[in-house]
Amino acid sequence: MTHASATAPSQADASRPPSPLSMFEFWPGWAFYTPIVLYWILMGLRHGDLSLPTAANPRIETGGLCGESKTDILDMAGDVARQWIAPYTTVTTGSADDAAAATAALARAGLALPVVVKPDIGCNGTGVKLVTTPAELAATVALFPPDIRLVMQRLIPFEHEAGIFYIRHPDEERGRITSLTYKEAPLLVGDGRSTVRELIDADARTRLVPHLYLPRLGARVHDILPAGETMRLVFAGNHCKGSIFRNGADDITPALTEQIDRIMRDIPDFHFGRIDLKFESIAALRLGRRFEIIEINGVGSEATHIWDSRTTLREAYAAQFMHYRETFRIGAKKKKAGWRSSGAFTMLRYWRLQKKLLASYPLND
Structure with missing residues (x-):
């Protein structure tokens, strides 16, 4: 299983x-x-x-x-x-340094990493990103085009x-x-032998909709999870x-x-x-x-x-x-x-x- x-x-x-x-x-x-x-x-x-x-x-x-x-x-x-x-705050992309602007907005709101970053106008989870480090914050805000208001919310x-x-x-x-x-x-549980893709294909549900998971996994589909280790898809x-x-x-x-x-x-x-x-x-x-x-x-x-x-x-x-x-x-x-x-x-x-x-x-x- x-x-x-x-x-x-x-x-x-x-x-x-x-x-x-x-x-x-x-x-x-x-x-x-x-x-x-x-x-x-x-x-x-x-x-x-x-x-x-x-x-x-x-x-x-x-x-x-x-x-x-x-x-x-x-x-x-x-x-x-x-x-x-x-608690949450916002930052709008397109400044000279979006990462610095986001960091300053978090400080003003009394928020610290980790946070969830998501577009203020959106639906179905599109663009939702979990950010745990300053480097991830900089990389995440850079993914959005200019003039997009982003919500930064404390990770519950x-x-x-x-x-x-x-x-x-x-x-x-x-x-x-x-x-x-x-x-x-959905969580995959490693057995120390199977790749991530093989674990997805072995599950009764995930094997029917692999296209929902594979694009965000990239090269990780070839990783072998150690026995007992979990991966959230x-x-x-x-x-x-x-x-x-x-x-x-x-x-x-x-x-x-x-x-x-x-x-x-x-x-x-x-x-x-x-x-x-x-x-x-x-x-x-x-x-x-x-x-x-x-x-x-x-x-x-x-x-x-x-x-x-x-x-x-x-x-x-x-x-x-x-x-x-x-x-x-x-x-x-x-x-x-x-x-x-x-x-x-x-x-x-x-x-x-x-x-x-x-x-x-x-x-x-």
């Missing part, structure tokens, strides 16, 4: 036999998302506004659909929410990672958690980058819901989105304790439990349709209260901006 995970699996859906991949897990984007786009259009026509979901989080650009700033969202946090967010000491989807209607006093997903990093907790997602619905407790709701109500007019965080243990998370928030995503985020290999296509679409239906409902309520949606052309402009930026970022860790 060459595969291990960095997060203990949830008990949710335990009755289903494990499967390396679901039937749709790595379909082309157009194949999986076409029905969802059609559903969005149908809902937009029904409400008379194709961009209505962008009003669900009206203080965020496009409601967090695309092209929004990660730090602009985090900067809105009040005193309560800020206590739960991992907790090993486990999760995505929590949160919804609160404007006329509701309390919000709710609609999805909890554990994000597992991906750092960024994103499914499309190779992390494994597990449905954690059974661990959504009243205590966790209350804590997440308390945090999110301290971010003005935030009603719909996913909180990505790292946590100490499942037991602590169930109590709403011992976690730190990495980032907060708006209406463009997904309830990522759909990428659990045990999820059926019908369940995945049901979850997607429910969430987008809710964001249209929330957007309608916010619009009635006087907020405005961004408009279809603005959505398109931000989507094109984000797509252009993503293409300029380096490969993630």
Whole structure:
């Protein structure tokens, strides 16, 4: 057995036999998302506004659909929410000495290495890099083109990672958690004989999607791992980058819901989105304790439990349709209260901006 995970699996859906991949897990984007786009259009026509979901989080650009700033969202946090967010600062590339500018920004914020560096506008973990030394910091900022704002965030000491989807209607006093997903990093365990590539090919899951891992490994694929030594294949907790997602619905407790709701109500007019965080243990998370928030995503985020290999296509679409239906409902309520949606052309402009930026970022860790 060459595969291990960095997060203990949830008990949710335990009755289903494990499967390396679901039937749709790595379909082309157009194949999986076409029905969802059609559903969005149908809902937009029904409400008379194709961009209505962008009003669900009206203080965020496009409601967090695309092209929004990660730090602009985090900067809105009040005193309560800020206590739960991992400290961060930013630096914009293109100065005479980007490495010195980044070092100075860290010093001003009272941050020290290691940090996680990532583009302020981005998605799916593109460009996320773990930096542990000054030399790595200099090399990392040099990978980005000029005029890119980078987030530098303290490396959270907790090993486990999760995505929590949160919804609160404007006329509701309390919000709710609609999805909890554990994000597992694939680990190879050396046997003292096999190369990294051979270990990848021997695992039931990684051998089916080697293209997710090989580009970032380079010549390391020929290394032989000593017996018992582990290698983490991906750092960024994103499914499309190779992390494994597990449905954690059974661990959504009243205590966790209350804590997440308390945090999110301290971010003005935030009603719909996913909180990505790292946590100490499942037991602590169930109590709403011992976690730190990495980032907060708006209406463009997904309830990522759909990428659990045990999820059926019908369940995945049901979850997607429910969430987008809710964001249209929330957007309608916010619009009635006087907020405005961004408009279809603005959505398109931000989507094109984000797509252009993503293409300029380096490969993630």
